[in-house]
Amino acid sequence: MDLRDTAEEAAFRAELRAWLEDNLPEELRGFRGGSARFDGEAARDWSRALHDAGYAGLTWPKGYGGGGAPYTHQAIFLEEMARVEAPPHVGVIGLGMAGPTIMAHGTEEQKARYLEPILSAEEIWCQGFSEPGAGSDLAGVRTSARQENGTFVVDGQKVWSSFAHIADFCILLTRNDPESTRHAGLTYLIVDMKATGVEVRPLRQITGEAEFNEIFFSGVEVPVENLLGEVGGGWQVAMTTLLHERGTLGFALQAALEVQIRKLAALARDRGADPIQRDKIAREWIEMQGVRFTNYRSLSQLMKTGMPGPEGSISKLVWSEANQRITKLALELLGPDAALGEDNAPYGGYWQYQQLRSRGNTIEAGTSEVLRNIVAERVLGLPYSR
Amino acid sequence: MDFTFTPEQDALREQARAYLADKPEPSWSELAELGWLGVSIAEEDGGAGLGFVEEAVLFEELGRALYHGPYFSTVAAALPALPDELRAEVAAGETSWTLAFGPLVPDLDTADRIAIVGGDGVYELEGAEREILETTDESRPLGVVRGGEPGRRLSDASVVTEIRDRTLAALAIEACGVARRALEYAIEYATTREQFGKKIGGYQAVSHPLADAYTRVELARSLSLWAAWCVAEEDEQRAVASASAKAYASEGAVAVCETAIQVHGGIGFTWEHVLHRLYKRALWIESFSTSATRLRAEVASSLLDDKHAPSLSAVAAKTVSRSG
Numbered sequence: 001m002d003l004r005d006t007a008e009e010a011a012f013r014a015e016l017r018a019w020l021e022d023n024l025p026e027e028l029r030g031f032r033g034g035s036a037r038f039d040g041e042a043a044r045d046w047s048r049a050l051h052d053a054g055y056a057g058l059t060w061p062k063g064y065g066g067g068g069a070p071y072t073h074q075a076i077f078l079e080e081m082a083r084v085e086a087p088p089h090v091g092v093i094g095l096g097m098a099g100p101t102i103m104a105h106g107t108e109e110q111k112a113r114y115l116e117p118i119l120s121a122e123e124i125w126c127q128g129f130s131e132p133g134a135g136s137d138l139a140g141v142r143t144s145a146r147q148e149n150g151t152f153v154v155d156g157q158k159v160w161s162s163f164a165h166i167a168d169f170c171i172l173l174t175r176n177d178p179e180s181t182r183h184a185g186l187t188y189l190i191v192d193m194k195a196t197g198v199e200v201r202p203l204r205q206i207t208g209e210a211e212f213n214e215i216f217f218s219g220v221e222v223p224v225e226n227l228l229g230e231v232g233g234g235w236q237v238a239m240t241t242l243l244h245e246r247g248t249l250g251f252a253l254q255a256a257l258e259v260q261i262r263k264l265a266a267l268a269r270d271r272g273a274d275p276i277q278r279d280k281i282a283r284e285w286i287e288m289q290g291v292r293f294t295n296y297r298s299l300s301q302l303m304k305t306g307m308p309g310p311e312g313s314i315s316k317l318v319w320s321e322a323n324q325r326i327t328k329l330a331l332e333l334l335g336p337d338a339a340l341g342e343d344n345a346p347y348g349g350y351w352q353y354q355q356l357r358s359r360g361n362t363i364e365a366g367t368s369e370v371l372r373n374i375v376a377e378r379v380l381g382l383p384y385s386r
Numbered sequence: 387m388d389f390t391f392t393p394e395q396d397a398l399r400e401q402a403r404a405y406l407a408d409k410p411e412p413s414w415s416e417l418a419e420l421g422w423l424g425v426s427i428a429e430e431d432g433g434a435g436l437g438f439v440e441e442a443v444l445f446e447e448l449g450r451a452l453y454h455g456p457y458f459s460t461v462a463a464a465l466p467a468l469p470d471e472l473r474a475e476v477a478a479g480e481t482s483w484t485l486a487f488g489p490l491v492p493d494l495d496t497a498d499r500i501a502i503v504g505g506d507g508v509y510e511l512e513g514a515e516r517e518i519l520e521t522t523d524e525s526r527p528l529g530v531v532r533g534g535e536p537g538r539r540l541s542d543a544s545v546v547t548e549i550r551d552r553t554l555a556a557l558a559i560e561a562c563g564v565a566r567r568a569l570e571y572a573i574e575y576a577t578t579r580e581q582f583g584k585k586i587g588g589y590q591a592v593s594h595p596l597a598d599a600y601t602r603v604e605l606a607r608s609l610s611l612w613a614a615w616c617v618a619e620e621d622e623q624r625a626v627a628s629a630s631a632k633a634y635a636s637e638g639a640v641a642v643c644e645t646a647i648q649v650h651g652g653i654g655f656t657w658e659h660v661l662h663r664l665y666k667r668a669l670w671i672e673s674f675s676t677s678a679t680r681l682r683a684e685v686a687s688s689l690l691d692d693k694h695a696p697s698l699s700a701v702a703a704k705t706v707s708r709s710g
Contacts, residue, residue, distance in 0.1 A: 001389060001391060001392070001395075001439055001611075002387070002615075003387060003612065003621075004387065005387060009387060075387075269690055275683070278682075279679065279682050279686065281686055281689065281690065282633075282682035282683070282685040282686040283682060285630075285685060285689055286609070286634050286682070286685060287605065289609060289612070289627075289630055290608050290609045291605065292608075293609060293611065293612045294604055294605055294608040296387060296389040296608070297389045297390075297608055297611075299389075300387070300388050300389040301390060303388075304390055311608075314600070314601045314604060314605075317601065318605070372590070373590070373593070375597035375601070376587070376590075376593035376594065376596060376597045377593075379597075379600065380573050380596060380600055381577065382573065382576055382588065382593045382596065383584070383585045383587050384588065385589065385593060
């Protein structure tokens with residue numbers, strides 16, 4: 001047990017810190033979350049800069065253009081990015097979900113074609129999993145993929161898809177066998193978002209901005225070489241994607257939480273906090289440290305055994321509820337100013353936006369209800385509730 | 387960065403768990419034979435020359451087993467104040483100690499000797515009368531001392547900060563052992579007890595509170611091990627880490643025990659089930675030493691006050707010495 005950086009980790013951290021100091025454009029500092037805020041040209045340039053410096057795909061194998069670095073470097077990267085409030089690489093879905101899934105299940109041709117442009121931010125990916133009738137219950141997917149003359153013909157609707165409005169490709173979960181139910185008969189496809197019959201409609205959300213989209217597929221022809229895994233084997237491939245979605249995510253979330261609490265403390269110093277509010281702030285700081293060291297335990301286990309510890313599964317659940325409490329507490333500290341709209345509010349409306357956005361945290365990437373089921377069933381071994 | 391236990395530390399935990407399952411109330415000389423008393427005492431004084439992380443492993447297991455004896459008061463509280471020759475006596479199992487933290491002294495029923503914090507140092511209290519007071523947790527009596535004279539001077543007052551950090555961290559990790567055991571009972575019950583034709587753990591009204599209890603146990607354990615490591619390494623964060631760990635783990639253990647009692651239904655409310663003993667230990671830890679609210683006020687001060695004149699450790703030193 002040694003919670004300090006090793007000499008090698010310390011060197012990596014120092015080098016990264018210096019690089020961020022020199023390269024992060026001033027106007028990109030203070031990233032406030034929500035993908036709608038960083039899909040412009042500046043975000044692409046920033047992503048390219050990260051790639052050129054070797055910080056995109058740190059843990060990807062070198063053979064696929066990644067850094068071949070240990071997970072501890074990825075954790076340090078996320079901590080340092082949060083420290084200076086830098087926006088992430090724009091290819092979040094590609095780096096965290098599509099890329100690892102292609103590495104695990106793709107053909108050599110697919111790896112050669114798709115991986116490098118993810119790292120360089122030349123191509124952006126989105127995810128087509130959820131449907132109006134299949135949210136938490138993903139096995140209810142109904143978007144169809146009929147096999148016709150050597151192609152898949154896709155019809156259906158996906159929803160809650162971040163980046164779809166700027167994406168080049170979509171990882172799409174479809175049903176190839178209309179007679180099938182649940183986990184059987186599913187097929188995982190790579191779909192060109194520029195193909196005929198793909199229509200993207202932005203969804204305006206609670207914050208007023210459009211971060212998510214609906215995607216409509218009408219007779220979209222997908223060539224057979226875009227199949228990922230086997231026909232009918234889509235569920236296993238999708239599980240790989242979701243495993244990666246929740247992989248080192250914990251570090252990004254803990255780092256985001258730390259930034260949020262730092263800002264909350266600054267707000268409290270600025271506007272004053274009574275003893276009860278001070279108690280709440282201390283509670284949040286302590287719990288955030290708990291998440292940090294729980295992530296460290298899980299990561300250490302991963303480094304030693306190749307399998308993350310079960311305690312890592314709680315990070316997203318804890319973060320999402322903490323972020324909701326913290327942003328609510330910030331509004332309380334603002335007093336009557338909390339009611340002011342973005343243009344009139346103190347701090348540029350940061351807290352008003354954060355508080356509304358936080359309501360999505362317990363829904364996106366696994367609702368809190370689903371995550372509690374996962375902990376109860378897979379970690380504690382309780383009977384399935386369904 | 388490595389936040390895993392060594393194979394030796396894992397072996398120590400396994401040894402402790404197996405031993406205490408068989409014999410939850412070992413004698414002081416048996417603890418000496420096991421080598422648990424001299425864990426952090428130098429080898430030339432008959433100890434193992436290890437540190438607080440190994441002691442934390444034992445505190446967690448002793449909490450889990452609801453051990454009754456002066457281990458906490460000797461090892462967490464008194465040890466930093468003892469000169470080498472008295473440490474050697476502890477390692478050999480010849481003496482045990484307690485420290486008069488405040489009006490209510492822990493382990494006074496079992497500890498051989500009593501240390502008190504005076505204005506400028508830690509002294510042995512000699513010739514005092516002891517009165518043992520019944521406590522809600524029957525395995526953790528408290529007592530009061532009357533009269534007596536400061537005798538031998540054990541150390542200067544600089545150890546008070548270390549004592550404060552060690553006791554908070556020890557109580558935190560002990561609370562984790564208690565909470566984990568209560569959660570295990572609840573999981574076992576929820577996977578066997580049937581109502582309305584199915585195992586009650588299959589109802590989300592039961593399983594989700596258990597998932598939350600697990601979350602509390604794991605966060606508490608992460609904080610407590612962080613504190614233990616900081617104490618062992620004399621890390622600069624040890625004061626805030628031990629305060630955070632005790633605040634979170636003690637309240638967490640109480641909440642986890644309450645969930646466990648609720649999940650058990652009527653049986654959890656009975657005297658014959660062990661749960662009430664775990665619950666009472668958790669309540670004891672929550673109330674002993676500095677309260678969670680007070681500790682959070684210290685944490686808040688370190689976060690929010692530009693000139694927090696007394697540092698965390700200075701505040702703590704004052705707290706301990708005033709009561710001594």
